[in-house]
Every structure is written in C-alpha cells, then in structure tokens.
Amino acid sequence: MSAAQHAENFLQLLTAGILTGVIYGLMCVGLSMIFGIMRVINFAQGEFMMLGMYFAWYCFGFLAGLSFFPELLAPYVAALAAGPLVFLLGLLVHKTLVSQVTGTSSSALDSEGHYAQLILTLGISLVLANGGQVLFGSAPVSISTPLSSTSWMIGPLAGDDILIFVNQGQSIAAVIAIGVVVLFAVLMARSRLGRSLRAAADNPEAAIYMGIDVDRAYRIAFGLGIGITAIGGGLLASSNPFQPHIGIEYVIVMYAGVVLGGLGSLSGAFFGGLIIGLVQQLSPLILPTQLQNTSIFVCFLVIVLLKPEGLFGKVARRA
Amino acid sequence: MFSTATPKHWPWIIAFGVAYTLLTLVVENSYYQLIMSNVLVWAVVGLAWNLLSGYSGLISFGHAAFFGLGAYFVVLAQITWGLSPWFGIPIAGLLGGLAGIVVGLPTFRLRGHYFALAMLAYPLALLYVFEWRGYQEVAIPMMREAPGAFMQFDDRRVYIFIGLAFALLVMTLTRHLERSRYGMALMAIKQDETAAEASGINTPAWKLRAIALSGSIAAAIGGFYAVIQLIVTPLSVFGVLVSAQALIIAMFGGVGTLWGPIIGAVTLVPLSAWLDAELSDVMPGIQGVVYGVAIIGVILLAPEGVFWKIRDVLSRRRLTRQSAVVAAPDVEDAASDRFRIDGKHGHELLLEVRKLSKTFGGLKAVDQVSLDVRRGEILGIIGPNGAGKTTLFNLMNGLIAADEGEVVFLGERIDGKRPNRVCAAGIGRTFQVVKPFNRMSIADNVIIGAYVHTESLDDARETARDALAVVGLTDDALELAGSASNRNLRLMEIARALATRPQLLLLDEAFAGLTAAETGELMALFRKLSTLGITLVIIEHTMKAMVQLVDRFVVLDHGSVLTSGAPNEVTQDPAVIEAYLGKKWLKRA
Numbered sequence: 001m002s003a004a005q006h007a008e009n010f011l012q013l014l015t016a017g018i019l020t021g022v023i024y025g026l027m028c029v030g031l032s033m034i035f036g037i038m039r040v041i042n043f044a045q046g047e048f049m050m051l052g053m054y055f056a057w058y059c060f061g062f063l064a065g066l067s068f069f070p071e072l073l074a075p076y077v078a079a080l081a082a083g084p085l086v087f088l089l090g091l092l093v094h095k096t097l098v099s100q101v102t103g104t105s106s107s108a109l110d111s112e113g114h115y116a117q118l119i120l121t122l123g124i125s126l127v128l129a130n131g132g133q134v135l136f137g138s139a140p141v142s143i144s145t146p147l148s149s150t151s152w153m154i155g156p157l158a159g160d161d162i163l164i165f166v167n168q169g170q171s172i173a174a175v176i177a178i179g180v181v182v183l184f185a186v187l188m189a190r191s192r193l194g195r196s197l198r199a200a201a202d203n204p205e206a207a208i209y210m211g212i213d214v215d216r217a218y219r220i221a222f223g224l225g226i227g228i229t230a231i232g233g234g235l236l237a238s239s240n241p242f243q244p245h246i247g248i249e250y251v252i253v254m255y256a257g258v259v260l261g262g263l264g265s266l267s268g269a270f271f272g273g274l275i276i277g278l279v280q281q282l283s284p285l286i287l288p289t290q291l292q293n294t295s296i297f298v299c300f301l302v303i304v305l306l307k308p309e310g311l312f313g314k315v316a317r318r319a
Numbered sequence: 320m321f322s323t324a325t326p327k328h329w330p331w332i333i334a335f336g337v338a339y340t341l342l343t344l345v346v347e348n349s350y351y352q353l354i355m356s357n358v359l360v361w362a363v364v365g366l367a368w369n370l371l372s373g374y375s376g377l378i379s380f381g382h383a384a385f386f387g388l389g390a391y392f393v394v395l396a397q398i399t400w401g402l403s404p405w406f407g408i409p410i411a412g413l414l415g416g417l418a419g420i421v422v423g424l425p426t427f428r429l430r431g432h433y434f435a436l437a438m439l440a441y442p443l444a445l446l447y448v449f450e451w452r453g454y455q456e457v458a459i460p461m462m463r464e465a466p467g468a469f470m471q472f473d474d475r476r477v478y479i480f481i482g483l484a485f486a487l488l489v490m491t492l493t494r495h496l497e498r499s500r501y502g503m504a505l506m507a508i509k510q511d512e513t514a515a516e517a518s519g520i521n522t523p524a525w526k527l528r529a530i531a532l533s534g535s536i537a538a539a540i541g542g543f544y545a546v547i548q549l550i551v552t553p554l555s556v557f558g559v560l561v562s563a564q565a566l567i568i569a570m571f572g573g574v575g576t577l578w579g580p581i582i583g584a585v586t587l588v589p590l591s592a593w594l595d596a597e598l599s600d601v602m603p604g605i606q607g608v609v610y611g612v613a614i615i616g617v618i619l620l621a622p623e624g625v626f627w628k629i630r631d632v633l634s635r636r637r638l639t640r641q642s643a644v645v646a647a648p649d650v651e652d653a654a655s656d657r658f659r660i661d662g663k664h665g666h667e668l669l670l671e672v673r674k675l676s677k678t679f680g681g682l683k684a685v686d687q688v689s690l691d692v693r694r695g696e697i698l699g700i701i702g703p704n705g706a707g708k709t710t711l712f713n714l715m716n717g718l719i720a721a722d723e724g725e726v727v728f729l730g731e732r733i734d735g736k737r738p739n740r741v742c743a744a745g746i747g748r749t750f751q752v753v754k755p756f757n758r759m760s761i762a763d764n765v766i767i768g769a770y771v772h773t774e775s776l777d778d779a780r781e782t783a784r785d786a787l788a789v790v791g792l793t794d795d796a797l798e799l800a801g802s803a804s805n806r807n808l809r810l811m812e813i814a815r816a817l818a819t820r821p822q823l824l825l826l827d828e829a830f831a832g833l834t835a836a837e838t839g840e841l842m843a844l845f846r847k848l849s850t851l852g853i854t855l856v857i858i859e860h861t862m863k864a865m866v867q868l869v870d871r872f873v874v875l876d877h878g879s880v881l882t883s884g885a886p887n888e889v890t891q892d893p894a895v896i897e898a899y900l901g902k903k904w905l906k907r908a
Contacts, residue, residue: 115378119614120614123567128611134601134604134608252443297440297441297443298440300440301437
C-alpha cells in the first residue's frame with residue numbers, strides 16, 4: 001500500500017471511530033449516571049441497551065407502516081422513543097428489584113451490599129438476554145434505511161489520492177447522540193431534578209434531611225441511566241445488526257469507557273466512550289478484524305490495572 | 320475442643336457418594352445419564368469457584384477463562400499430539416493453575432466490583448481469540464482401536480463414575496482446606512483485609528494460592544466436560560453463562576460452604592435441563608432464564624444461599640448446647656508464660672524511627688518524626704486530632720508506605736515491608752476502630768493471629784487459648800465477634816495481637832468507648848503485659864489514665880514531635896498545654 005492509501009485507510013477508520021465513539025459516549029453517560037448517583041454497578045446495562053434496540057426496531061416497523069410519516073426520520077424517532085419506554089421499565093425494575101439491595105435501606109451493608117447489587121443485576125441480565133431470545137428469536141435483525149448505505153464523499157484530498165466516505169445514517173445518529181448528551185447535561189446542571197439527583201449522589205443522608213426523597217431520586221436516576229443507554233442502542237441499531245445476546249459485549253464496552261473517563265464523572269464517561277469507539281474502529285490497523293472486541297477488553301484490563309481512577313477522574317478509588 | 324464445633328462432614332460425603340453410585344446403577348436412560356454427569360461437572364465448577372470467591376469474597380465473573388482453557392487444551396492436545404484425556408486433564412489442571420497465577424498477579428490489585436468486572440474481560444477476550452484462530456467447533460476424534468485409553472466409553476455410566484470420583488476428591492479437599500490455615504486466612508481476608516494483613520496473614524500470597532487452586536480445578540473439570548460433550552465451541556466453554564453458572568450454583572447453595580455448590584448443582588442443573596428439554600422449541604434460552612431467576616431469588620430471599628438459611632434455622636435451636644463446649648482453664652499464669660519475652664530489661668533500643676515523613680496530597684500528615692522505643696517501656700503517644708498519630712502507626716506496621724525516613728526494629732529495617740511481615744517480625748497492633756472478623760467467633764479471630772508462628776491448627780488453638788486466658792476472655796471465646804460488646808472486641812483485638820507473640824504492641828486508642836471500670840481493667844492488663852516483657856506503645860486521649868500508666872510520653876502536633884519525656888515533665892510543658900491539654904489542665908493539675 002502506498003502512503004496515500006495508508007492515510008486514506010486511517011482517515012476512514014478515524015471517521016468510523018468518531019461516529020461510533022459518540023454513540024458509545026452516550027451509552028457510557030447512561031451507565032455513569034447510575035454509578036455516579038446510586039453507586040451501583042449495573043451489570044444488566046447491556047441488556048437494557050439491547051431492549052432499547054428492539055423497542056426501536058418495533059417502533060421503526062410501526063412508523064414505517066404509516067404512509068404519512070417521512071421514512072428518513074423513522075429510525076431516529078424510533079431510537080428516541082426507545083428512551084422513555086426503557087425509562088419506564090427502569091422505574092419498574094428499580095422499584096421491584098434493585099431498590100431491595102440498594103439505596104437507603106442497604107447503606108449499612110457496605111461491601112457486601114455491592115456484591116448483592118452486582119449479582120442481582122447479573123441475574124437481571126441473564127433473564128433479559130435469554131428471555132429476549134424467547135421473545136424476539138435469535139436471528140440477528142437490523143434497522144436499515146436508505147441512509148444507512150448512503151455516504152457523503154470528502155475529497156479528493158491531497159491531489160486525487162484520498163477519498164473519505166462518511167456514512168449519512170451514522171452521521172445523523174452521531175449528531176442526535178451529541179444532542180441528547182448536551183440536553184442531558186443541561187438538565188443535570190440547571191433543573192430542580194438535576195440538583196436533587198446531585199444532592200442525593202453527594203450525600204444521601206444530608207439529602208434526606210433536606211427533604212429530598214432519596215429512594216425516588218435513585219429510581220429516577222436508574223430509569224434515566226438505562227433510558228439514555230437505550231437511546232444509544234437505538235441509534236446504533238440503524239447501522240449494526242443485533243440479537244438478544246448482544247448486551248454482554250457492550251457492557252464491557254461501556255465499562256471500559258466509564259472507567260477510562262473516571263467512575264462517576266458524566267463528561268468523563270462521554271469522552272471515555274468516544275475513546276473506546278476510536279480504539280475499536282482503529283484496531284484493525286494493527287490487529288485482525290475479528291479481534292476488534294478483544295482489543296477493547298484488553299484496553300479495559302489495561303485501564304483498570306494501570307489507572308483505575310481513569311483519565312479524567314478526580315477521586316482514586318479502587319474499592 | 321476449644322474452637323467452634325463444626326458438624327461432621329465425612330458421613331455426609333460418603334453418603335453422597337454411595338447415593339449417587341446407587342442412582343447411577345439404576346438409571347438406564349442415556350439422556351438422564353448425561354444430566355447426571357453434568358450435575359457433577361457443574362458441582363465441581365461451583366466448588367472451584369467457591370474455593371476462591373466463596374471463601375475470600377473476591378467475586379469472580381470469569382471462571383469460564385479457566386474452564387474453557389482446560390476444555391480446549393484437552394481437545395486440541397488429543398487432535399495435535401494424540402494425547403489421551405487421561406493425561407490431558409491433569410495437564411489442563413496444571414495449566415489452569417498457571418493461568419490462575421497469570422490472571423491473579425495483576426488482577427488482585429483491584430478490589431470489589433473492579434475485580435469482578437476485570438475477571439469478566441478475560442474469558443470474553445479469549446472467546447474472540449479462539450474464534451479468530453478458527454476453533455469455532457472442534458470435535459474430539461473417535462478412537463475406535465483403544466477407546467478406553469482415550470476415555471471413550473459406550474456405557475455413559477463410566478463418565479458418571481469418573482465425575483463422581485472427581486467431585487468426591489474436590490469435596491474432600493474443600494473439607495480439608497476449610498478448617499485449615501487456608502480457610503481461616505481466606506475467611507479473614509473476606510471480612511477485613513487490613514486486619515488480616517496486620518494479624519500476620521500474607522494476603523497476596525493466599526489470594527494467589529486460592530486462584531491457582533481454583534483455576535486448576537476449573538480447568539481440569541473443563542477438560543472432562545469436553546470429553547463428555549465431544550464437541551467444544553468458544554461460546555459453550557468461554558461464554559458468560561459458564562462463568563455465571565459457576566457463581567450461581569455456588570451462591571444458590573451457599574457461599575463459603577462445602578455443600579453449597581452441591582446443593583446448587585443438584586437442584587439447578589436438572590431443573591434447567593428438564594425445562595430446556597420440555598420448552599426449548601418454544602422457548603430457546605430458557606436455561607439462562609432459570610439461572611437468572613434463581614440468582615435473583617437467592618439475592619432477595621436468602622443472600623447467603625440455601626445452606627446457610629437452613630443452618631441458621633437449625634442452629635437457633637442448637638445454640639444453647641454449643642456454649643457448653645468451652646473449657647475454662649484457670650491457669651492464667653501458665654498461659655501468660657507463653658508470651659513472656661526473655662530478660663534483657665537493660666533498656667535496649669527496640670524500635671527506632673528516623674525522620675519518617677508522609678504527605679497526603681498537600682497535607683504533611685507525618686513530618687520528619689524521629690523517636691526511640693526502648694525494650695520493656697510503656698510509651699504513650701498523645702496529641703490533638705489530626706496530629707498524625709494513627710498515620711505514624713500505619714507507617715510503623717507497613718499499612719502505608721513512607722515517603723521518606725526509616726523504621727528500624729531490632730537492628731533491621733522494616734519500613735517498606737508488608738504488615739504481615741512486620742507482624743511476623745514481632746510487632747502486633749490494634750486499631751482505633753476495632754476490626755473484628757465479624758462472622759467468626761472470638762476464639763477463631765484469635766486463632767488467625769496465632770497462625771503466624773505455627774503451621775498446625777492444634778498449636779494455633781493452644782496459643783489462642785492462652786492469649787484469651789491472659790486477657791480474660793476465656794468465658795466469651797465462642798461468642799460471635801459480630802455480636803460482641805465493645806469491651807470484648809477491644810480485649811479480643813489485644814488477644815489476637817498477643818497471639819502473634821509480639822515483642823512490641825502498638826495500641827491505637829485502646830480505651831475508646833469504654834466505661835471507667837473497663838478502662839481500669841484494661842490498664843491492669845497493660846501492666847501485666849508489660850511485666851511479661853512486652854513493650855507497649857499506646858495512642859490515647861484519656862490523659863488521666865495515661866499519666867498513671869506510661870513511663871514516657873511523645874507529643875505529636877501537626878505531624879511532628881513537639882516534645883517527649885516523663886509524664887510529669889510533659890504535662891507541665893507550656894507548649895504541650897497550649898497545643899493539646901488546654902488551660903483547664905493547668906488549673907486542675
């Protein structure tokens with residue numbers, strides 16, 4: 001390969017990395033929200049993302065059947081609609097299951113409480129992934145639109161040698177992902193809800209004395225966290241085929257991003273996710289394509305082993 | 320008998336083996352035979368997981384890594400080198416042990432959920448590697464000439480017997496380890512790693528041994544699994560469900576018990592196989608749902624597993640009988656002889672701290688502190704809150720590393736050594752906030768300390784008994800630490816430190832939260848320890864008690880030594896009064 005081809009290859013993968021990474025960033029923000037506020041490791045985050053994908057898929061099917069609905073908008077509206085649906089599911093799951101081992105009732109449990117949460121969410125993850133197989137079947141599906149296979153062309157650059165294709169569907173998805181992240185950041189910073197969530201995160205006990213219903217705050221945080229990740233899943237679904245067991249791979253992707261950004265930091269999580277997207281997409285430069293995901297797992301191990309406080313984290317905490 | 324009585328396991332293990340054998344001889348349906356061998360496989364996987372995670376509390380989400388490596392090794396070794404599984408499986412065991420060490424060395428630096436998540440990444444990374452190398456589906460070659468030599472049998476019951484032998488072996492091993500130093504060390508780590516380390520347990524070494532053993536068993540049984548399944552795929556041996564099953568089977572039955580994984584496997588494996596057979600046409604993946612529901616139910620209803628739940632119900636009735644087991648030897652003087660430090664009261668230099676410093680962020684917690692401790696003395700360290708007293712202790716026993724300076728004990732540098740080495744060298748300590756191993760009896764807490772200088776359980780028990788006699792806890796020895804009073808916990812911690820046969824005891828706020836009478840009792844104990852030749856360094860706020868007790872004070876303020884000297888000198892020192900005692904002290908004195 002000539003130097004120009006190398007450069008083209010690199011730029012092409014870089015573009016793909018940024019477009020995917022932004023969506024990973026969104027998903028990581030959802031996960032980080034749950035950890036940052038509730039101090040809960042949610043193992044089932046990937047399965048809620050998977051549910052978001054299927055919700056989006058069904059919504060898309062419904063919208064595509066409506067003759068008056070613009071077809072090009074359908075996948076994105078479907079992805080966004082998955083958010084509130086999974087949010088509601090999150091409230092339910094939190095109320096019936098997660099709240100039993102978290103929140104004010106279990107603050108005395110200490111480290112054993114963490115294990116209970118981890119193992120409970122592992123159980124939820126198994127039920128959702130395998131239950132998903134029962135409900136949705138195991139054949140991979142995807143949301144394909146004309147835009148998913150259309151690209152903008154950048155170039156030719158550097159004297160005809162370099163041409164970069166930017167997938168239109170992915171680009172729109174990436175823009176929406178950034179929009180959701182910004183909206184969410186504003187919500188957290190400005191709104192009354194955001195303030196009470198942050199207070200509950202900062203010092204649950206003090207928040208209770210200030211009249212904040214901490215258990216309710218946790219419930220909303222859990223719903224929001226998985227809802228945001230579900231939107232990310234919905235956006236990803238328009239360019240990637242998926243099946244009910246996809247969650248487990250993404251749980252590592254998300255944790256890699258969140259840990260990289262520093263557990264508990266929302267902006268850190270977004271950039272962590274972006275970096276993980278870049279690592280994944282750029283890894284074929286040096287590794288066989290089949291090992292794309294292995295590169296993420298290795299990356300994750302290296303991060304937790306060498307710098308568990310993350311790149312942007314302020315608090316070094318291993319426990 | 321001194322330690323908490325344990326139920327006899329041997330008759331049960333034998334009964335289990337006999338019952339399973341009889342069942343095997345009766346069952347003729349080959350599908351049921353397959354399920355019966357799978358029950359044993361998963362029981363062993365659960366036992367392997369339990370040996371690491373159940374006892375140490377370090378939850379592994381990645382036992383599929385060992386299981387899968389073992390399975391692939393056995394299959395590929397037979398294909399490549401014609402190696403029979405009879406040899407392949409033991410070698411897989413060695414390989415698994417090695418893998419355990421390779422995984423454990425870096426991963427044990429992590430705690431809690433970081434550890435669990437990192438463990439998850441290993442099998443997933445391996446899964447893709449095996450797919451990439453083209454091992455999507457590898458079958459064991461049929462050896463028609465010599466089937467037996469390659470562990471291939473037409474009668475599937477042979478597999479059940481091999482599996483049973485395997486399971487009984489691992490059960491016996493678990494039973495043996497449970498009440499040995501191994502079990503005690505891991506259980507101590509699970510409950511309080513800092514206290515375990517300070518009581519002389521080399522925590523990294525024990526954790527490594529545990530993961531090597533656990534990985535070895537998981538890999539060997541993975542190899543056997545490949546033999547009975549005939550075909551290996553990355554998903555079936557490295558998949559998340561494998562790791563999850565290991566954890567769920569053990570947790571469902573009961574963490575940290577011999578019978579937990581057995582109960583889990585005997586219940587869940589046939590249940591999920593039956594549902595799978597009945598419903599897999601309409602509901603593929605029902606197996607995973609069963610395990611998911613099982614673990615959710617366990618966490619919500621009986622977080623410690625079915626075994627403990629049953630035992631708790633039973634033992635409530637039995638509790639009164641147990642306390643009759645205590646021997647009450649009224650031989651305190653004989654007991655204290657064990658801890659006597661021979662002669663040499665010539666005020667020899669025991670411990671020397673030279674220019675020790677430690678900074679946290681911008682705060683100089685300990686700043687250029689130098690002090691001497693002479694053999695046989697009682698030294699009090701006083702100073703206002705935040706003066707760096709506890710940090711100084713943590714530096715002296717190796718809990719945290721100093722930025723600069725030296726600690727020399729009996730002419731040997733001990734700074735930079737791990738707490739368990741410092742403890743073995745002869746420095747015991749207690750903590751400001753008591754650190755009991757809550758789920759153990761007071762006696763077992765002390766036995767942990769006693770293991771520092773002995774290998775045998777009997778020796779450890781005797782040492783612990785004497786230590787308890789010295790502090791006067793003999794009657795309460797079988798009390799569970801988690802429900803003991805503050806006084807008993809303080810005394811237990813001293814006994815635990817004493818059981819490590821220290822020359823020097825570091826006592827951090829020994830009187831905190833005690834009544835006047837209890838303080839008096841403890842002061843008498845400290846004087847007694849001093850007459851045995853044990854040197855004491857005490858951090859304390861209760862000045863009245865300290866003035867009567869100590870030979871010498873060192874006063875710390877803002878991380879450095881303000882002054883030192885005899886009690887009457889120090890309490891008259893205007894600088895000390897200014898910094899710490901306050902004007903009121905002057906009036907009172």
